[in-house]
Amino acid sequence: xxxxxxxxxxxxxxxxxxxxxxxxxxxxxxxxxxxxxxxxxxxxxxxxxxxxxxxxxxxxxxxxxxxxxxxxxxxxxxxxxxxxxxxxxxxxxxxxxxxxxxxxxxxxxxxxxxxxxxxxxxxxxxxxxxxxxxxxxxxxxxxxxxxxxxxxxxxxxxxxxxxxxxxxxxxxxxxxxxxxxxxxxxxxxxxxxxxxxxxxxxxxxxxxxxxxxxxxxxxxxxxxxxxxxxxxxxxxxxxxxxxxxxxxxxxxxxxxxxxxxxxxxxxxxxxxxxxxxxxxxxxxxxxxxxxxxxxxxxxxxxxxxxxxxxxxxxxxxxxxxxxxxxxxxxxxxxxxxxxxxxxxxxx
Ligand code: DAH
Numbered sequence: 001x002x003x004x005x006x007x008x009x010x011x012x013x014x015x016x017x018x019x020x021x022x023x024x025x026x027x028x029x030x031x032x033x034x035x036x037x038x039x040x041x042x043x044x045x046x047x048x049x050x051x052x053x054x055x056x057x058x059x060x061x062x063x064x065x066x067x068x069x070x071x072x073x074x075x076x077x078x079x080x081x082x083x084x085x086x087x088x089x090x091x092x093x094x095x096x097x098x099x100x101x102x103x104x105x106x107x108x109x110x111x112x113x114x115x116x117x118x119x120x121x122x123x124x125x126x127x128x129x130x131x132x133x134x135x136x137x138x139x140x141x142x143x144x145x146x147x148x149x150x151x152x153x154x155x156x157x158x159x160x161x162x163x164x165x166x167x168x169x170x171x172x173x174x175x176x177x178x179x180x181x182x183x184x185x186x187x188x189x190x191x192x193x194x195x196x197x198x199x200x201x202x203x204x205x206x207x208x209x210x211x212x213x214x215x216x217x218x219x220x221x222x223x224x225x226x227x228x229x230x231x232x233x234x235x236x237x238x239x240x241x242x243x244x245x246x247x248x249x250x251x252x253x254x255x256x257x258x259x260x261x262x263x264x265x266x267x268x269x270x271x272x273x274x275x276x277x278x279x280x281x282x283x284x285x286x287x288x289x290x291x292x293x294x295x296x297x298x299x300x301x302x303x304x305x306x307x308x309x310x311x312x313x314x315x316x317x318x319x320x321x322x323x324x325x326x327x328x329x330x331x332x333x334x335x336x337x338x339x340x341x342x343x344x345x346x347x
Pocket of ligand 1: 221291
């Protein structure tokens with residue numbers, strides 16, 4: 001009899017529990033109240049599982065009916081719970097993500113304008129058959145000055161211009177002041193024909209200003225073979241400048257002096273911006289100075305183990321930052337080293 005009554009009471013209690021569940025469900029308004037519902041009804045010791053556990057006490061013949069009723073109750077509770085879970089999960093996500101905010105940008109890096117410029121210079125000379133050579137930044141006096149024909153008392157050797165390197169056993173080490181030192185190394189190690197450019201960092205004891213830096217890049221060029229003349233020098237520099245700056249440029253070669261070239265020249269190109277009329281980039285002169293150059297001095301060839309009676313050649317050199325400033329109209333060289341994204345993004 002007691003079995004019967006307990007069976008009836010379980011069967012009777014099921015609709016009452018369902019009413020209770022429905023009432024509780026209707027009060028669920030957020031993730032917290034849903035969690036309270038779960039803890040009350042859905043866990044191991046919660047309302048539903050307690051009823052299921054009671055099923056064991058129901059007589060065998062009544063189990064199908066009670067079990068069916070319990071299953072319906074459980075299915076109802078689970079699907080109502082899952083639905084609410086879905087709804088309140090979305091509420092939480094909405095609260096964290098404001099879909100109206102602008103998307104976060106992807107901050108991809110880019111190639112520095114100086115590197116871009118060097119790459120472009122190398123590409124153009126490579127298309128004319130020049131290879132790229134490299135040399136040390138800590139040099140000795142012989143490669144930076146001596147073999148390039150600088151007299152022992154030449155002012156460029158002065159402490160004011162050159163950074164000397166403290167060394168326990170040597171007193172002739174310095175930070176190279178120009179890439180012309182690499183010319184010497186290439187000529188010492190290679191017999192002509194030589195046709196290469198030498199890009200690299202150079203160092204000078206200069207006060208940093210809008211026009212000057214204490215370290216900067218140069219590109220050096222060297223072409224040595226039998227019968228190389230000033231005409232080859234002019235043709236090469238003009239071909240480069242027409243590709244790099246301006247296809248319609250005019251040129252003038254002004255005589256100049258460098259200890260390692262004879263004759264020496266500086267090259268001016270008509271301003272690519274104003275075509276010679278005068279503007280801010282060319283400082284209203286109509287001309288831009290693009291490089292120093294000359295025929296390699298016979299004494300320099302001899303110093304480097306090349307016979308000047310058989311071979312001749314030309315060399316040139318220019319600063320990369322100044323080149324970039326001319327191209328872009330940047331009027332403060334320091335902007336190229338401050339890594340200000342507002343500047344870098346423009347390249
Ligand atoms: N070395 C020179 C400088 O630093 C630039 C230069 C001039 C290089 C004439 C050369 C050259 O090879 O022929 O100002």
